[in-house]
Amino acid sequence: MSPGIAALRDVDPGRDVVLMAEVAEEATHVRHHPQKIVLFLSAMRHFAAELERSGLRVDYVRLDDPGNTGTLGGEVARAVARHGAGSVVTTEAGEWRLAADMRGWERAAGVPVEIREDDRFLCPHAAFAAWAEGRKAFRMEHFYRVMRTRTGILMDGDRPAGGRWNFDAENRRRLPDDVEPPAVPAVEPDAVTGEVIALVRERFPGHFGDLDGFGYAVTRADAEALWERFVVERLPRFGDYQDAMARGRPFLFHAVVAPYLNLGLLDARTMLARVERAWRDGAVPLNAAEGFVRQILGWREYVRGIYWHQGPGYARRNAFGADRALPGFFWSGDTDMACLAECIGDTRRHAYAHHIQRLMVIGNFALLIGADPDAVNRWYLEVYADAVEWVQLPNTHGMALHADGGLLGSKPYAASGRYIQRMSDYCERCRYRPDEAVGPKACPFNALYWRFLARNRDRLAGNPRLAMPYRTLDRFAAARRDALLEQAERFLETLD
Ligand code: SF4
Structure with missing residues (x-):
């Protein structure tokens, strides 16, 4: 929604038509938070009106327009035929899936398609x-x-x-x-956003997230x-x-x-x-x-x-062989771990959680339980208003889950409950105790943390940034280590 975006830079109001299309595929290839869909669609409608006010001809295809093919490629082909266009100019996509799709537009539309680099970024x-x-x-x-x-x-x-x-x-x-x-x-x-809210309520029921209070x-x-x-x-x-x-x-x-x-x-x-x-x-x-x-x-x-730079193979890395399904409470927030309930609740209410909530509470938990990176990536892509794949995937897959084996960051962001206690007030109202690692009241993050280190020793013990926790783990008596691992396994069974 930038008037100075590469595709519009040399637009000629007397000759060119600007195509904007709301297509179902972009809203449903993952089940985006309803507030995110409203944000995108309403921003598009407002931007179209702004371009029209500036004298440009805009061909705007709404989600519920009859004939809408549901895909961007389909709408480009239809618009080329509608306007007898001789060529198409677009700005590059923000994700691999759409970039691959764009490469097929020329064949589908039957005219040259110029894809311009997005120079709103500072590093080409x-x-x-x-x-x-x-x-x-x-x-x-x-x-x-x-x-x-x-x-x-x-x-x-x-x-x-x-x-x-x-x-x-x-x-x-x-x-x-x-x-x-x-x-x-x-x-x-405003009225435009109100109309979009009604549309999203009707078209996308059952997506995770509140729409009230947009x-x-x-x-x-x-x-x-x-x-x-x-x-x-x-x-x-x-x-x-x-x-x-x-x-x-x-x-x-x-x-x-x-x-x-x-x-x-x-x-x-x-x-x-x-x-x-x-x-x-x-x-x-x-x-x-x-x-x-x-x-x-x-x-x-x-x-x-x-x-x-890495391309789609990056998302297929799974350094820890993690394969656990995401617990149901990622969708409900219904857990007695107060930190997770709060962070998932914030996410549901606002399509937002700040980076430490995402990294050190939700991501940390997903890392420690060995959650399947595909499932975690999908969840993050769906639930946050700012989640577009080029930024979400490396942050989740590389930074939070370390699934790339350390390509992006030098150590996994694994932490015990003590970190969460130090940086928040969540623990004060939790049924668990962040200073206990074994027993019925022990914070689950603690035993999970030690289990994570023990299980991934081969991969992580040589990392100088983890030398201290490994020394601590190795100082534990065997009985203490066994109790921690058993505590963690018992907790994991409750997730299954
Ligand atoms: Fe989270 Fe553990 Fe603190 Fe409870 S005690 S809020 S589970 S860190």
Whole structure:
């Protein structure tokens, strides 16, 4: 939804027609959260109206239009015939499935199809490939420094601003009782969004997620206003509390703008410049500005690079041979593990959970129980409003599940209940105790953590970042180790 997107760059209002199509395949190839479908469709309808206001001819195919073929390729072919078009120009897809489909459009439509690179990203495919050339394992930190140097963002000459590349150590505070994060404003649905909500209710019943309370922005103006509120109200403390989790406060100091960025309602370069300006003006501390820049210029570009560089074989890796079905409570939130109930509940209510909830609670649990990576990937792709495959898959498959065997990250993000206790208030109302590992009240994460390390010793024991936990495991008496493993197995039986 960017007027400056590659496909529109040289559009001629007197000659060209802009095709936009709502197709069932894109909404149903996985069962997306209803709020995500509303967000996408309503943003598309608003964007079409904006293009028309700017003088362009838009051919907009609605989901319920008679004759809608249900696929983008089908709609391109129909539109070519309808308008007698001599050629098609599009911007590259955001996932392998659609990219493969696009390669067949030329044959189906019978006219040349030009697929342009999406230059809203800061690292073109060729630049990532050049960086990746010859590397056996990739590390975000190295890529990020290259990107900082190349773009000059948060740089003073050839040195990182403040003399350090990384302020992570200052970004791990628990939320104190007396700090109340400012609310993230909800955008009142207008008539267009109301119509889409009704359509989604009717067409996609039974998808996981609440539709009541939909409050996402669906226009660039609203997304930009929400972004500016974040910069002024929450960014100053974003760094301090970016890893914190708290009951009833799903958004904390997070930006909640990834859906807008991925949809093209916000622009990454503009956002980075705004954050840098806020720091240089003294409005936000460097640990907050750097923490945010790291997410957009670092992680986001890095995982996209890996997604396209690796190709579909990446998703078939399964380093730990994990094959357990996802427990039913991933769809209901009905579990007495308070942390999972809260994070899945946030996801159901908002199509959102912040990155530590996704990584260190839900992803950590899926990793420790040995959940089938395909099932976990699918779940993440379905339930989050910002989940498009190029960003979701490397984050889930590589970072959370380590299913790629360490290609993307240097260690699995496995953690016991102690981590969750340290970073949240979830444990305070849980029937389990985070400081117990064996017995009826023991936090399940604890025994699962030790079982995970014990089971994957061959693969992980040589990792220097895991040397300490392995030393601890090896110091346990045999009886203690046996009790932990038995505790874990008993818990896993309850999932089956
Ligand atoms: Fe989660 Fe364990 Fe804490 Fe309960 S005690 S909230 S299961 S980490």
